Amino acid sequence: MKFDKIEIIDNKIEYENLLFYSFDSGSSLKIEHLMGYDAIIIDARDNDFARYIIKKIRTHYNPEFYLKPIFLINYKESKDPFLNYLHDGLVYSYDQIKDIAEVVKQIFFKTTQLDYQLIPSFEAQTMKKVLNYMYTRELRTLKPYVDLNSIIGYTFPEISVHFDDAEEAQVLEIFDWAEREGLIWPDFHERIYLCNQCSSGFLSYREVCPHCNSSNSKSEDLVHHFPCAFIGPISDFKNPIDNTLTCPKCNKGLRHIGVDYDKPSIIHHCNSCDNNFQDFFVKAKCISCTQDIEVQYLIPKSINVYKLTKKGRAAATNGFLSSGQEIEDIFGTINMATFKIMLHYELERIKANPSQKTSIAIINMENIFELYNKIGKKAEKKLLEDLVHMIRENINAADFIAFENSSTLYLGLMNADTMRAEQQLMHLSILIEKVIKTNFNGFDVKVLHKGKILHTHSKAEMQLQEITKDLFD
Amino acid sequence: MRFIDEFYNYATSVDAAKLFRMFWFFFIFEFFRFFLIEITTLILWKFTSFFRKTRIADARLTLLEKQPFVSVIVPGKNEGKHIYKLANSLKEQTYQNFELIIIDDGSDDQTPEICRSLKKSGFIDAYYRNEVRGGKASAANLGLRYSRGMYVIHLDADCSYDRDAIENILVPFYYDLNIGAIGGNVQVRNYKESLCATLQAIEYMDTISVGRIASSELGIYRVISGAFGAFKKEALDRLGGWDIGPGLDGDITVKIRKLGYKIHFEPSAVCQTSVPNTFKKLVKQRLRWDKSLIRFRLRKHRDVFFPNDSFRWSNFISFIENITYNLILNVKWYFYIADMCINFGSQLFFIIPLNILLYTANNILKFLVFSPFRDRKNESISYFMIYLPLMVFYFGYFLRIVRTTAYVQELFFKTSYKDTWNPAKSSAHAKALKL
Numbered sequence: 065m066k067f068d069k070i071e072i073i074d075n076k077i078e079y080e081n082l083l084f085y086s087f088d089s090g091s092s093l094k095i096e097h098l099m100g101y102d103a104i105i106i107d108a109r110d111n112d113f114a115r116y117i118i119k120k121i122r123t124h125y126n127p128e129f130y131l132k133p134i135f136l137i138n139y140k141e142s143k144d145p146f147l148n149y150l151h152d153g154l155v156y157s158y159d160q161i162k163d164i165a166e167v168v169k170q171i172f173f174k175t176t177q178l179d180y181q182l183i184p185s186f187e188a189q190t191m192k193k194v195l196n197y198m199y200t201r202e203l204r205t206l207k208p209y210v211d212l213n214s215i216i217g218y219t220f221p222e223i224s225v226h227f228d229d230a231e232e233a234q235v236l237e238i239f240d241w242a243e244r245e246g247l248i249w250p251d252f253h254e255r256i257y258l259c260n261q262c263s264s265g266f267l268s269y270r271e272v273c274p275h276c277n278s279s280n281s282k283s284e285d286l287v288h289h290f291p292c293a294f295i296g297p298i299s300d301f302k303n304p305i306d307n308t309l310t311c312p313k314c315n316k317g318l319r320h321i322g323v324d325y326d327k328p329s330i331i332h333h334c335n336s337c338d339n340n341f342q343d344f345f346v347k348a349k350c351i352s353c354t355q356d357i358e359v360q361y362l363i364p365k366s367i368n369v370y371k372l373t374k375k376g377r378a379a380a381t382n383g384f385l386s387s388g389q390e391i392e393d394i395f396g397t398i399n400m401a402t403f404k405i406m407l408h409y410e411l412e413r414i415k416a417n418p419s420q421k422t423s424i425a426i427i428n429m430e431n432i433f434e435l436y437n438k439i440g441k442k443a444e445k446k447l448l449e450d451l452v453h454m455i456r457e458n459i460n461a462a463d464f465i466a467f468e469n470s471s472t473l474y475l476g477l478m479n480a481d482t483m484r485a486e487q488q489l490m491h492l493s494i495l496i497e498k499v500i501k502t503n504f505n506g507f508d509v510k511v512l513h514k515g516k517i518l519h520t521h522s523k524a525e526m527q528l529q530e531i532t533k534d535l536f537d
Numbered sequence: 538m539r540f541i542d543e544f545y546n547y548a549t550s551v552d553a554a555k556l557f558r559m560f561w562f563f564f565i566f567e568f569f570r571f572f573l574i575e576i577t578t579l580i581l582w583k584f585t586s587f588f589r590k591t592r593i594a595d596a597r598l599t600l601l602e603k604q605p606f607v608s609v610i611v612p613g614k615n616e617g618k619h620i621y622k623l624a625n626s627l628k629e630q631t632y633q634n635f636e637l638i639i640i641d642d643g644s645d646d647q648t649p650e651i652c653r654s655l656k657k658s659g660f661i662d663a664y665y666r667n668e669v670r671g672g673k674a675s676a677a678n679l680g681l682r683y684s685r686g687m688y689v690i691h692l693d694a695d696c697s698y699d700r701d702a703i704e705n706i707l708v709p710f711y712y713d714l715n716i717g718a719i720g721g722n723v724q725v726r727n728y729k730e731s732l733c734a735t736l737q738a739i740e741y742m743d744t745i746s747v748g749r750i751a752s753s754e755l756g757i758y759r760v761i762s763g764a765f766g767a768f769k770k771e772a773l774d775r776l777g778g779w780d781i782g783p784g785l786d787g788d789i790t791v792k793i794r795k796l797g798y799k800i801h802f803e804p805s806a807v808c809q810t811s812v813p814n815t816f817k818k819l820v821k822q823r824l825r826w827d828k829s830l831i832r833f834r835l836r837k838h839r840d841v842f843f844p845n846d847s848f849r850w851s852n853f854i855s856f857i858e859n860i861t862y863n864l865i866l867n868v869k870w871y872f873y874i875a876d877m878c879i880n881f882g883s884q885l886f887f888i889i890p891l892n893i894l895l896y897t898a899n900n901i902l903k904f905l906v907f908s909p910f911r912d913r914k915n916e917s918i919s920y921f922m923i924y925l926p927l928m929v930f931y932f933g934y935f936l937r938i939v940r941t942t943a944y945v946q947e948l949f950f951k952t953s954y955k956d957t958w959n960p961a962k963s964s965a966h967a968k969a970l971k972l
Contacts, residue, residue, distance in 0.1 A: 274656075286667070286679070288667070288669075288671045288675050290671075290962050290963045290965075290966045291781075291963075291966035291967065291969075291970055291972070292777065292780060292781075292972075293671070293672060293674035293675045293678055293778070293779060293780055293781045293963065294675075294678055294777055294778065295667075295671065295675045295678045295679045295682060296678075296679075296682045297682075300682075312777070313777030313778070314777070322962075324966065326669060326671075326962070328643070328667035328668050328669040328670075328671055328675075329665075329666055329667050329668045329669075331665070331683075340663070340683050341663070342664070342665055342666060343653060343656075343664070
């Protein structure tokens with residue numbers, strides 16, 4: 065096919081040194097093969113297909129992928145926020161490539177300014193991806209959109225894309241974290257209530273009997289007959305023959321509301337348990353998990369429009385430091401600062417006693433964030449606790465462990481030369497892979513490790529940097 | 538000193554005939570009715586109660602075996618502050634097979650919030666609220682309408698109850714199946730709060746704790762106090778519950794009597810209440826109570842005096858006694874005063890102190906003699922003894938004047954229909970229908 069000067073060959077389009085790939089439902093290209101392309105044009109005639117490709121690209125762990133410019137062609141109006149807000153432009157024909165080339169270049173230029181440092185936690189990792197994306201697209205706010213696919217009823221496309229629809233509540237947790245870190249600040253938009261079991265915002269509010277929780281009830285006016293002080297539900301007064309109202313106590317007909325009778329309140333009768341009551345219980349039935357919840361136990365959440373703070377804007381280019389408090393709390397580990405101090409003392413000890421051999425090691429679980437994405441923050445911490453427990457059982461009591469972040473940890477192995485350290489690390493890597501595979505539906509974690517004997521000719525911190533560099537190179 | 542000498546000489550010179558002539562009112566009516574008849578009845582009651590012991594024990598056993606479900610209804614407006622204490626005291630009851638129903642008659646304070654919270658935490662079983670105030674009768678009737686018990690116990694929210702009060706008030710239903718309603722023994726809780734409260738405590742001991750034993754035995758017991766009364770549900774259902782007040786306690790008692798049921802007073806079912814602590818509040822309360830004699834005995838239930846299908850001698854005597862000793866003798870007392878002024882005008886200076894002495898002596902005698910018949914004493918006799926001389930003024934003058942005022946207001950002006958105790962919308966109908 066030929067479009068003026070623009071040629072499309074095997075779905076590839078070249079224009080001014082830019083290489084585009086045109087994705088349609090017939091394309092057989094795997095996402096991983098997009099590495100060499102500068103931008104992607106997705107045929108959006110099939111919304112589901114376009115959504116699938118966008119999600120696949122934007123959630124990729126590699127910035128080369130998730131920041132890639134995406135354009136839609138043959139776009140039809142859609143209510144899907146991912147489709148509407150995660151592309152970089154709409155084109156109506158391939159002729160417009162020359163118009164979007166500038167956009168691609170601009171994004172590419174911005175991409176080169178980003179910082180790609182290792183991120184200490186899942187929240188930070190996710191937020192960093194969002195901040196990078198926002199920086200390259202010059203976005204300043206994260207807006208919520210009503211989305212029936214999202215379990216909470218709202219979606220923030222730039223960040224929600226990293227989660228399944230059922231995990232949307234985790235997005236709010238990440239916002240809370242980012243707010244605490246000073247990266248964003250909230251501007252109230254709406255208040256929602258979530259199921260305390262599954263975090264769903266799809267709730268059916270019902271008035272139920274306080275005795276049996278049934279919503280099968282009948283409501284009636286209470287009628288007070290002034291002359292005889294009789295009071296009862298209106299059905300007590302109804303004459304079945306002529307439908308007039310007659311007092312069952314004094315047999316007088318009720319004539320004029322406010323003059324000889326009034327209706328001081330309403331009474332409800334439960335058809336399930338025969339209970340009479342005036343104050344309904346309001347319960348919320350979760351449409352997602354069918355749990356019946358008293359409204360006071362629902363989880364209130366604010367849906368905000370989030371604006372980037374100065375720190376947030378700078379974080380994309382300069383990187384940011386997070387306390388990583390959650391992983392520092394894990395029993396059996398020490399924090400990185402203490403780790404470095406201990407390593408320093410160990411170095412002094414070796415200097416004094418050169419026959420002693422101590423190794424330092426690094427273990428990195430390369431794709432663990434894919435799993436964290438699915439299991440949520442609590443399960444993530446539990447997994448890390450279990451892994452530390454397991455590692456502790458397989459190393460000496462005097463050895464020490466510190467987390468750099470939730471995917472990387474350092475070990476100080478006492479009385480272990482390089483060979484012994486390597487053996488231990490190999491064993492630990494196999495164990496980690498096995499434990500995660502067994503407990504998380506066959507998830508294959510890629511574990512990288514590197515061990516090195518601690519030598520006395522350079523500082524401990526320097527040696528840590530070296531081993532980290534060696535691992536990732 | 539000179540007066541004391543002269544008074545002494547005068548008192549010692551008065552012979553029996555002259556004493557009777559001067560105090561005929563006391564000897565013929567008051568001493569006869571309120572001492573001789575009562576003491577005779579009490580002695581007989583005490584004597585026969587020895588033989589009733591087994592029957593009462595059997596009745597208690599039957600009650601505890603059958604465990605009938607009981608509805609405790611507490612109607613009231615702005616009573617929220619009392620409900621927790623009440624509910625808590627009821628949790629201590631020896632008889633527990635009851636439901637506690639609170640009826641809120643259009644409270645405009647924190648009562649709804651308090652009651653809803655107590656219901657949620659299980660202190661009360663049902664809470665019904667009229668958003669618009671309808672009066673105590675309609676509130677009680679709302680409780681009755683939704684009560685599920687075989688017996689209904691009517692309580693006031695500001696009262697507290699002995700641990701066995703509910704059990705004791707139910708026992709007579711199994712002692713005599715013809716009993717339709719039972720009154721509890723209402724005692725004064727705040728008797729140390731003021732002089733006014735102390736005098737009322739002495740009055741309650743006399744007229745309720747002891748006086749109602751006698752009137753119950755004589756079959757003329759006529760008011761089951763709203764503070765503590767138990768009713769057969771079927772009797773209340775037949776009547777359609779309470780009618781418009783004020784005075785609805787006496788009214789429902791009469792209506793149950795008219796159905797042919799016996800009315801019983803149970804001295805061992807003890808309830809403690811707070812009485813008005815100032816004379817101003819007391820006057821307001823008593824004016825309301827006393828007006829009900831005219832409104833209910835003379836007007837609404839005057840059919841009791843006429844032979845008809847529901848005529849009963851006990852009702853007739855109860856009414857005659859009530860009207861005689863409250864209305865007629867109250868009027869006659871003024872004739873007595875006139876008689877004294879006209880015939881003994883020159884001796885009034887001595888007659889009045891003699892009168893006071895006589896009544897005080899009578900009060901002390903009654904107090905001492907009746908005390909052993911009281912179910913229990915809530916303070917040593919000596920505490921009240923020093924107040925007994927004041928009872929002449931309290932009973933003989935203060936309450937008599939209040940009563941007279943009430944009768945005049947009700948007889949000639951029907952002021953009970955204007956009492957804000959009841960909502961005007963109901964009172965207007967009650968007046969039009971002569972209820």
